[in-house]
Amino acid sequence: MKIMNRIDIKFKALRKAKKKAFIAFITAGDPNLKTTKELVLAFEKAGVDIVELGVPFSDPLADGPTIQSSSQRALQQHVTLEKIIQLVKDIRRYSEIPIALMTYYNPVFAMGEAVFVKKAAQAGVDGVIIPDLPPEEGKNLIKLTAAYQLAMVQFLSPTTTLARTKRIIQSASGFIYFVSVTGVTGARTQAPVDFMSHVKKAQRLTKKPICVGFGVSTPQQVQKIAQSADGVIVGSAIINQILQQKGKKDLVKNTAQFVRRLTKVL
Amino acid sequence: MSLPDKTGHFGEFGGRYAPETLMALLEDLERIFHSLKSDKAFQKEFQHYLKEYAGRPTNLYSAQRLSAHLKTLKVYLKREDLLHTGAHKINNTLGQVLVAKKMGKTRIIAETGAGQHGVATATACALMGLQCEIYMGAEDVERQALNVFRMKLMGAKVIPVESGSKTLKDAMNEAIRDWVTNVQNTFYIIGSVAGMHPYPVMVRDFQAVIGREARKQFLIKEKKLPDYLLACIGGGSNAMGLFHAFYTDKKVKMIGVEAAGCGLNTQQHAAPLAKGKIGVLHGSKSLLMQTPDGQIQIAHSIAAGLDYPGVGPEHAYYQQSGRAEYVAVNDHEAIKGLKLLSQTEGIIPALETAHAIAYLEKLAKKVKKKSTVIVCLSGRGDKDVASIKDLI
Numbered sequence: 001m002k003i004m005n006r007i008d009i010k011f012k013a014l015r016k017a018k019k020k021a022f023i024a025f026i027t028a029g030d031p032n033l034k035t036t037k038e039l040v041l042a043f044e045k046a047g048v049d050i051v052e053l054g055v056p057f058s059d060p061l062a063d064g065p066t067i068q069s070s071s072q073r074a075l076q077q078h079v080t081l082e083k084i085i086q087l088v089k090d091i092r093r094y095s096e097i098p099i100a101l102m103t104y105y106n107p108v109f110a111m112g113e114a115v116f117v118k119k120a121a122q123a124g125v126d127g128v129i130i131p132d133l134p135p136e137e138g139k140n141l142i143k144l145t146a147a148y149q150l151a152m153v154q155f156l157s158p159t160t161t162l163a164r165t166k167r168i169i170q171s172a173s174g175f176i177y178f179v180s181v182t183g184v185t186g187a188r189t190q191a192p193v194d195f196m197s198h199v200k201k202a203q204r205l206t207k208k209p210i211c212v213g214f215g216v217s218t219p220q221q222v223q224k225i226a227q228s229a230d231g232v233i234v235g236s237a238i239i240n241q242i243l244q245q246k247g248k249k250d251l252v253k254n255t256a257q258f259v260r261r262l263t264k265v266l
Numbered sequence: 267m268s269l270p271d272k273t274g275h276f277g278e279f280g281g282r283y284a285p286e287t288l289m290a291l292l293e294d295l296e297r298i299f300h301s302l303k304s305d306k307a308f309q310k311e312f313q314h315y316l317k318e319y320a321g322r323p324t325n326l327y328s329a330q331r332l333s334a335h336l337k338t339l340k341v342y343l344k345r346e347d348l349l350h351t352g353a354h355k356i357n358n359t360l361g362q363v364l365v366a367k368k369m370g371k372t373r374i375i376a377e378t379g380a381g382q383h384g385v386a387t388a389t390a391c392a393l394m395g396l397q398c399e400i401y402m403g404a405e406d407v408e409r410q411a412l413n414v415f416r417m418k419l420m421g422a423k424v425i426p427v428e429s430g431s432k433t434l435k436d437a438m439n440e441a442i443r444d445w446v447t448n449v450q451n452t453f454y455i456i457g458s459v460a461g462m463h464p465y466p467v468m469v470r471d472f473q474a475v476i477g478r479e480a481r482k483q484f485l486i487k488e489k490k491l492p493d494y495l496l497a498c499i500g501g502g503s504n505a506m507g508l509f510h511a512f513y514t515d516k517k518v519k520m521i522g523v524e525a526a527g528c529g530l531n532t533q534q535h536a537a538p539l540a541k542g543k544i545g546v547l548h549g550s551k552s553l554l555m556q557t558p559d560g561q562i563q564i565a566h567s568i569a570a571g572l573d574y575p576g577v578g579p580e581h582a583y584y585q586q587s588g589r590a591e592y593v594a595v596n597d598h599e600a601i602k603g604l605k606l607l608s609q610t611e612g613i614i615p616a617l618e619t620a621h622a623i624a625y626l627e628k629l630a631k632k633v634k635k636k637s638t639v640i641v642c643l644s645g646r647g648d649k650d651v652a653s654i655k656d657l658i
Binding site: 057058059060061062064068075080081082105106107108109110111131132133134136137154155156157158159160161164168179181182183184 | 273281282283284285286287288289290291293429430435436439442443446447448449450543544545546547548549551554556558559560561562
């Protein structure tokens with residue numbers, strides 16, 4: 001029998017309970033790695049189902065200003081992929097919350113795909129999300145992650161054709177990341193409108209969970225998206241909260257409270 | 267073997283490392299570009315603009331006083347600086363703007379370093395009546411004020427990019443972000459043989475006219491092929507434009523000249539072929555200036571158009587396979603090269619091009635017998651006069 005990783009187990013449990021996943025993205029190392037660890041642990045208590053830890057990159061071309069500057073702050077702390085994997089290992093002493101690493105491809109390539117997958121799996125990472133690695137270029141990594149029971153999340157967007165959708169769904173594991181808008185990451189006041197039909201189309205083609213991200217920031221948006229998607233991903237809105245709390249001793253508590261307001265509508 | 271392969275790879279380099287939102291468009295572009303290659307009406311229209319508007323063919327000029335100075339080299343200059351807008355960049359922007367029109371796109375964006383590609387894009391857009399927005403690093407906006415003015419004069423909007431190193435790399439990041447957002451109506455005109463497939467091959471094919479003409483012209487003048495081809499390399503479009511037609515002429519040696527900035531032993535250079543490691547940036551796998559952790563480093567060159575930490579994937583392949591040799595020339599030598607050509611031939615080259623000129627002095631000492639060389643005179647230096655007058 002296939003060994004399930006924490007992401008698969010989580011979605012199985014959520015489905016059984018007829019619930020939707022709340023996925024929180026934060027950049028590892030913003031404001032520092034110690035706080036990142038505390039945030040992850042606090043998020044678990046605040047009802048977060050899966051954490052995406054962002055690996056900062058010098059040229060985050062799929063990200064808007066919020067995550068760009070967050071990445072810069074993390075890089076100023078000399079955060080590396082290696083240190084983030086160590087952080088996950090440390091978190092595993094306290095928590096079994098599913099964790100996926102979201103990274104651009106170059107840091108993974110620089111470490112070496114095989115080395116990366118082995119280290120990540122051994123540290124307790126559950127999944128990998130790489131926005132600039134389409135399945136066409138990711139064949140080797142898809143094989144490697146499968147061998148180590150790591151989920152390899154793939155993207156769908158409103159511009160993805162039907163033929164591509166079928167191919168992508170096949171190669172995806174863990175969940176499918178549906179990009180709600182054509183654009184970069186970042187909180188938007190208006191919930192994106194016309195993507196739901198795309199999500200439903202994709203759901204007819206697969207049983208794999210489909211989670212929606214990009215531009216989600218309010219409880220209302222979370223609730224609305226969760227009506228059809230299997231999960232909702234929030235990043236920039238949380239990072240904005242962290243930034244506002246910078247230097248304050250209640251940073252973790254207050255950010256977790258903000259997250260709680262988002263998770264409780266699910 | 268034809269390069270790139272069907273998936274856009276030159277050996278292990280190249281490819282299509284793009285966000286999913288762009289993938290369908292890139293597939294479309296690849297298909298349309300491929301069909302236009304054999305589309306007679308399209309080719310006729312492209313040739314028409316190259317000839318009547320841009321001023322092709324450009325001269326292959328025998329630089330006699332320069333050759334006499336160098337003694338061992340007979341130098342021919344491929345005068346891309348004489349093209350409309352003053353650089354080779356117009357070959358590519360005319361081609362791509364016609365492709366954009368075929369695809370029904372109404373808005374054009376581009377990145378620019380020195381401003382030459384930005385000007386060439388603004389020009390092609392004014393010619394075709396298309397909306398045009400140019401991303402340019404804030405630092406480059408300052409050091410290339412004249413080109414900024416030219417773009418604005420032709421109706422383009424110039425957007426200064428304040429993120430990262432505020433140069434070409436960051437302008438490209440920002441252009442890609444715009445493109446991902448406005449992919450439905452927007453066409454991204456990449457200025458070099460870089461980016462995701464099919465851009466490296468598309469830009470190469472539009473620039474390959476440089477080498478096709480030069481080869482023909484040289485055969486008429488010298489009744490043989492040249493011993494050397496020489497061109498400066500940032501992303502590498504003028505070099506690939508010159509080299510490509512000579513690819514199978516194995517006896518013709520190709521030399522690309524990167525920017526050594528303050529020196530290859532410092533961190534302040536723009537020479538990924540000399541000092542980089544393999545990695546992925548802006549959609550393709552190539553050689554990159556990066557840290558051991560895979561963070562992209564900031565390039566430095568006195569020439570804004572060479573100030574890029576990566577290089578086109580086909581050049582990485584040429585280097586790996588030994589088809590071309592890549593060398594580097596520092597800021598100081600480049601300024602000397604600029605003066606040399608100005609004073610021997612009355613031609614002020616762009617600072618980028620001056621890197622290739624500067625290398626002639628080194629090559630002249632290396633050759634064992636009198637040799638012939640074609641230098642791609644990729645652009646004229648008017649744009650640089652203001653920024654270098656204190657350095658000379």
